[in-house]
Amino acid sequence: MLAAPVRRARRMFVRLTVVAVLGAGFSLAPSAALVPSAIAVENASGEVSVSIFPTSGAPVSDSQEVAVTVSLVNDSQKATAAGQVVVTTGSDLLGDAVALNDWLAKSDGKKKPGQWLGVLNAPALAVGAHAVITARLPLTNAYYGSSWGPRGLAADLEVGGTSAGTGRGVLIWATPGAPPAAHLVTLLPVISPPSASGLLSSEELSVLTSAEGLLTSQLALATGRNVTLAVDPRIIASIDALGEKAPAAAQSWLARLAALPNESFALAYADADIALQAQAGATALATPGFADQPQLVVPATPSPTASPVPDASANPNASPSVPTAVWSPMLTGIAWPAENSIVATDLSVIAPVRTQFLVLSSSNVAAGANSPALTSVGSQRTLITNFELSRALQATGSAVDDVHWMANVSLASAYLATTALNPNTQGDAIAALSRESLGDVSDARIGEALDRLNDLSWVDGGTLGKVISSASAPSTTVVDQPESEARVTIAQRLLENRDALARFSSVVETPALVTDASTRQELALFSVAWTSSKSWPLAVDAHLAQTSKTLSSIRVVPSSEIQMVGGQVNIPITIENTLTVPVTIVVHATPSNGRISVDSDATITVQGEAQAKALVPVKARLSNGSVVLSVSLISPTGVPIGSSVTLPVNVRADWESWGLGGLGVLFAALLIAGVVRTVRKRHDASAADALAADVRAGTHADVRG
Structure with a gap:
């Protein structure tokens, strides 16, 4: 049984001008088409969504009735029987946005707040049905007073004496003394x-x-x-x-x-x-x-x-x-x-x-x-x-x-x-x-x-x-409203990608020729328009794959086994550059064992979309055999470029030539030693003969004396 105010409201003059009921096949957009916290009830509880507002949107005064429109949307999971909509209004001025928000959010917890304006008949609603009711209601009980400004409207759908959904709205009470626009x-x-x-x-x-x-x-x-x-x-x-x-x-x-x-x-x-x-x-x-x-x-x-x-x-x-x-x-x-x-x-x-x-x-x-x-x-x-x-x-x-x-x-x-x-x-x-x-x-x-x-x-x-x-x-002050953790995680991948490309670009005389296009694409992927898009992660993945291809655009071309003949040679290493701009690269090689040593790195400039050979100076050391040469690329600023590549090298150091040369040196040394010995013997013999002559000369003198 309805309370006395409701019975009185039923006796009030209510002129129903339009009732439109749309069938269950009517397609309605989600409640986001309205302002969820303000216009309609979100339907988590299975209630009918209800909204109410002044039909024309024009302000009203105490000499007028108010034309209202009530919208009912049955987006619950079951049909509702015919019922009635109880319309009430708040008398207090909603003088600022906080008060207005509180009214629309039903912070008072009431289904029929304020003063009664009238009761409207509501049709039965199949699942998905939408009904629109418009009516003119007198403001006899409104008690708005003399202050210009917003007043609250409320609508409660009752079915079988039980509330099946509520909604709030606002009208503008127009009196003399309106504020500046x-x-x-x-x-x-x-x-x-x-x-x-x-x-x-x-x-x-x-x-x-x-x-x-x-x-x-x-x-x-x-x-x-x-x-x-x-x-x-x-x-x-x-x-x-x-x-x-x-x-x-x-x-x-x-x-x-x-x-x-x-x-x-x-x-x-x-x-x-x-x-x-x-x-x-x-x-x-x-x-x-x-x-x-x-x-x-x-x-x-x-x-x-x-x-x-x-x-x-x-x-x-x-x-x-x-x-x-x-x-x-x-x-x-x-x-x-x-x-x-x-x-x-x-x-x-x-x-x-x-x-x-x-x-x-x-x-x-x-x-x-x-x-x-x-x-x-x-x-x-x-x-x-x-x-x-x-x-x-x-x-x-x-x-x-x-x-x-x-x-x-x-x-x-x-x-x-x-x-x-x-x-x-x-x-x-x-x-x-x-x-x-x-x-x-x-x-x-x-x-x-x-x-x-x-x-x-x-x-x-x-x-x-x-x-x-x-x-x-x-x-x-700022009230922190952080981005979602999922978006931040994906964005971090973009930043890591940016940093990697910036380091890589040091191979180019003008790094911006490599980075600018990617930076513009990255900014496009940071666009606010992607915020609610489910395809954003896929678009980011595609961009990262494109950057990965760029980072792999300079490489050492693998080769068959390199034959190293001789003690000191320049090993040719082919470098490929698929970028459209020239790059300068440092080629660094490290042998797998002591059969050879690398004298120094080789620096080379490779034109865009071309190959060039870097000559790495190496020396053979002790013996013949196999060596694996690990070749890596470095930018002029020391940034590793791409992945290292191993090249097999077969060392033929030509030690026979070195041996013959050594024997030749030894023979020459022996020959020189023999000559020196012979000369020294002859010198010693000459000295002895001279001494003997001196002795003989002295003896003769003594005899004469």
Whole structure:
């Protein structure tokens, strides 16, 4: 039996205008099409998902009834019988985003909170069925008072006296004394779907910039609307790299981008996830290079500063530099990591590279939902996007029908109302569109939602330049929101791969000719767009395999047994280089035994896609026989290149020649010794004869005397 207030509500005048029941075959997108914590109940408990919102989204006053729409989706596992929806409302002003979040999250724990507005008949629902009920309800019992702003709506589906699902929504109570309008700044990513291409191919650009292409759709959303463009520099570089060979559609698209008056800034190259790089262990963020693309003109890298106001002459981004074609952004020095991905230690890696302003979600900082649009995290000035507003606006693009679209427009308008009311926000609200669900949203529907929001009396268009130039930046801190362990593990493999290639590139006079293309591909694999893609690990594996092939591009060509004849020879070793650029390599050989010794290493330059012979000087030592020569390659800076190769050597030292030479030397020595002996004998005989003559002469003298 219903309580007395419910019976009274039944007697209230309720004019039911539409009841539409869609059969069980109706296909409904997942609850992510709504804002799960706000619009509909997640169905883990098997309940029917219920949502409620003002039908027109327009504000209401005490002289009006309120037109409400209730959506029922039976995504449980069993059919439900016919029942009734009890509609109630909260009287209290939801004056800031925290209060609004609490209401939508049902923090009060009540199924029928606040005042009763009416009871609506609900049809039976087969599994998968969707019913939409619209009705006009009087606000006699609302008791909203005189304060302008959001008030809560609630709907409870009862079947057989038991609650089968509840939902919450919001309306705007319009009274005199409305606050100044909130300034809505919308960040629109201009990016391509996940791809491992360091430079987009002509075929990719043709598809993306075609009449139905994603990039064309993004520009259509920006045209005539006050949105700030966050552009992936890879798109510009790709068109520039193709030059006159770029598809006509891509060239036309670039011209339209350059002609737009919208504020803009450059994302990291390929919209690489800078938080993921930092958490994977990078001590510095990777920057793209174009040494292998001589047709591109890369500007000098300026210091990492940001333009506080739009400046059409500004360089495309503080760092890294990218080629400039027709387009360059108005704002510089802005870094935008993936939503809810930053931990405090990331800032020391990110800040030195390109950042005067960091863009973080309100759920990634301690200030939370009521954070102003510009804050300071330590010494880092930080732009704060409104997480809930962003999700509601994004959901308008994935809404399966007008009902779900309007539910999210209504929710977005409520968050903008809290921005207008809350003095801490300074009236600025930044909404960020998703960089992950590309292709799953309708940019046209998001554009319609922006038009509807900007038509509201409490909303006007803001600019990021104005937010940046604000003198006030209250301090807050990072609430750590680390990347998933699985993503970090895969990212670490990419960083290890980067380091290995950097070491290998020392064989080239200009290492960037080897590393730049790979670095661009790596940045593409770090793209935020890969975050929810199940194919990301496979794409990473393919890139690692490609790098492994590069690391094996210089090798020693195996040979048959080398015949070494003689005591000292130069052994020829063939080196193959499959890179397109010349390499300088040091050839080091080590014998397996003492039959030979290697005098020194051999240094050789091998042209691109060619072979050359290095001559390694060796000496034979003691005997003939077999030796295994282990040959390894080293870069001029001492980095091992590739794997060592063993070459068999048969030593024929030619000791017979050495022996004959030795005998010859011995014979010569004996001959010389004989000559010396003969000379000495003759000299001794001559001396004896002289002495005898002297003796005889002396004797004769004595006799005469």
